Amino acid sequence: MNSITAILQLMNTSGIGAKRLSRLLKRLQNESYPVEDFVMTSTKELIERYEFSESMAASLKEVDSELEQLSDKFWEHEIKVITQQDNLYPSVLSNILGEDSPPVLFIKGDLKILECRAVGFCGSRKASEKGCELVRDSASYLARQGVNIVSGYANGVDLAAHIGALSAGGVTTLVLPLGILNYSLKTSFSELTSDDNTLIISEFSPRLGWAVHNAMQRNLTICGLSRALVLVESALKGGTFEAGKAALKFDRPLFVLEYQTQPCKEGNEYFLKRGAFALTENGDLGPSLNKIFDVINSEDLRSKQQSLFE
Numbered sequence: 252m253n254s255i256t257a258i259l260q261l262m263n264t265s266g267i268g269a270k271r272l273s274r275l276l277k278r279l280q281n282e283s284y285p286v287e288d289f290v291m292t293s294t295k296e297l298i299e300r301y302e303f304s305e306s307m308a309a310s311l312k313e314v315d316s317e318l319e320q321l322s323d324k325f326w327e328h329e330i331k332v333i334t335q336q337d338n339l340y341p342s343v344l345s346n347i348l349g350e351d352s353p354p355v356l357f358i359k360g361d362l363k364i365l366e367c368r369a370v371g372f373c374g375s376r377k378a379s380e381k382g383c384e385l386v387r388d389s390a391s392y393l394a395r396q397g398v399n400i401v402s403g404y405a406n407g408v409d410l411a412a413h414i415g416a417l418s419a420g421g422v423t424t425l426v427l428p429l430g431i432l433n434y435s436l437k438t439s440f441s442e443l444t445s446d447d448n449t450l451i452i453s454e455f456s457p458r459l460g461w462a463v464h465n466a467m468q469r470n471l472t473i474c475g476l477s478r479a480l481v482l483v484e485s486a487l488k489g490g491t492f493e494a495g496k497a498a499l500k501f502d503r504p505l506f507v508l509e510y511q512t513q514p515c516k517e518g519n520e521y522f523l524k525r526g527a528f529a530l531t532e533n534g535d536l537g538p539s540l541n542k543i544f545d546v547i548n549s550e551d552l553r554s555k556q557q558s559l560f561e
Contacts, residue, residue, distance in 0.1 A: 255325065255332050257287040258355055259318045262456045265310040266303075269454070269468075273335060273354035275301070280336045321432070321457055329446070330431060330457075331358045341365050341476065347501050348475040353454030357431040360450035364422045367399035368547050371473040371503075373494035374408025374483030382484050383407060385508060385532055387415035389481065392540050394421025398547070399450075401477050403428060403469055408483045408491075410437065417443035424450040426473050428466040430459035452476075463490075470494040471501075478547040479504040481530065485518025492518045499525065504546040506530050 252260075261267055261275070278301075279289055290311060297303040297311065325332060333339050333356045343365075344352040370393055372386060390400045390412040400416035402409040404425040416423040417440075427434055431453040436444065454472060455465055470490055474480055480498040482505060485491040495518065498505040505527040507519045515523075523529055528546075530539040 252287045252290065252319075253322060254285065254287050255322045256318050257290045258332065258334065259321060259456070260290050260311065260314065261286070262355065263315060263318070264307060266307040269354055270350060273350065273352070276334055276336055276354055324432060324457075325357075328432075329359060331362070332356075333358060344472065344475040347503070348471060351471055352475060353472060355454065357453045357455075357457055358450065359431065360446050362450070364399055364424060364448075364450040365476070367397060367422060369399040369401050369424065369477045370543060370547065371401040371477030371480045372408060372412035372483065373403065373470060373473060373480060373491050374485070374508075375489075375491055376405050376407040376409075378407040378411075378484045381510065381532075382508065383411040386411040386481075386483055387418070389508075389530070389540060390415030390423075391419035391421075393543065394419040394423070396544065397421075399424055401426060401473050403466070403473060404434075404437075405466075410440065413449075414440060414443065417448055422448045422450070424452060424476065426469050426476070427451065427453040427455070428469040429453065429461045430455050430457040432457040433460060466490050467493055471497050474498050474501050474503050477503060479506060479543055481506045481508065481543075482519065482522060482527070483508045484516045485522070487517045487521060492521075495522050495527075504528070504543075506543060508532065 261272055279286055294308045297308040298305065335345060335354055339362060372390065386408050394400055394416040399422050400412050401424040402412040404413065404427060413423045413425065431451065434451060467490055470493060474494065474497045480503050482491060482495045485495055495505060505522055507522050507527045507529055509515055509519065509529040510532050528542055
């Protein structure tokens with residue numbers, strides 16, 4: 252058994268969530284205990300030394316024969332498997348999210364894209380045509396300035412952001428709410444993307460399907476990867492609203508799209524009242540978008556954000 256198969260086996264063990272897996276992988280590193288050896292350890296040691304329950308130990312021992320085959324699929328699709336203990340793991344995630352950072356990432360594309368300054372976009376899958384148009388324009392403007400556009404690859408706002416970035420010749424990062432082997436290119440996206448301009452990231456077991464709580468977790472990762480977050484057409488509940496709350500929790504500068512020609516959504520108003528920057532649609536978003544550059548170029552983002560929301 253190789254290390255990738257062992258990690259997959261742990262991810263599929265009943266009772267091992269993301270935080271427990273993170274702590275376990277860190278402990279194994281400190282003990283110089285290869286993960287592929289750990290999964291073969293005795294049930295007694297799992298229970299007595301690593302505080303596994305009997306059911307967790309039994310689940311770990313139920314080896315899924317298909318997991319061995321996934322390593323071949325990763326190689327075939329050029330997918331990298333990176334844990335928090337790897338040098339390639341994006342340090343910004345650990346620095347911003349702390350214990351909420353994903354223990355394992357499945358990545359396809361050029362990791363150098365993560366070296367670019369990044370701005371995240373979150374918004375409704377049913378956003379208005381006006382909203383999606385402004386998102387495309389904003390993402391294009393930022394991408395032309397060398398900004399990595401990070402979003403969740405859902406319909407509506409997310410897809411508009413990705414397409415805006417790539418149409419401008421920029422780069423984008425897709426943070427998936429499902430397993431990377433369940434990912435497929437959307438028709439409107441496929442002609443624009445390549446391994447050089449698109450990075451695909453998933454923190455979930457590679458065969459896992461879409462679920463609401465995974466989409467919520469994915470939004471935290473978008474916040475962690477981004478120097479600022481742009482929020483579009485948020486209600487007072489749901490994934491977009493939770494993404495805005497996460498931005499405040501993790502001290503990410505928050506920008507909210509504000510229309511001149513139609514009413515502001517309740518969630519947008521909520522965040523504007525709490526100090527979020529307004530990106531005002533007044534015929535030219537350029538001056539408003541320049542505020543984003545002022546923030547993401549700051550050397551002390553955390554102190555700046557704390558002063559904004561006090």
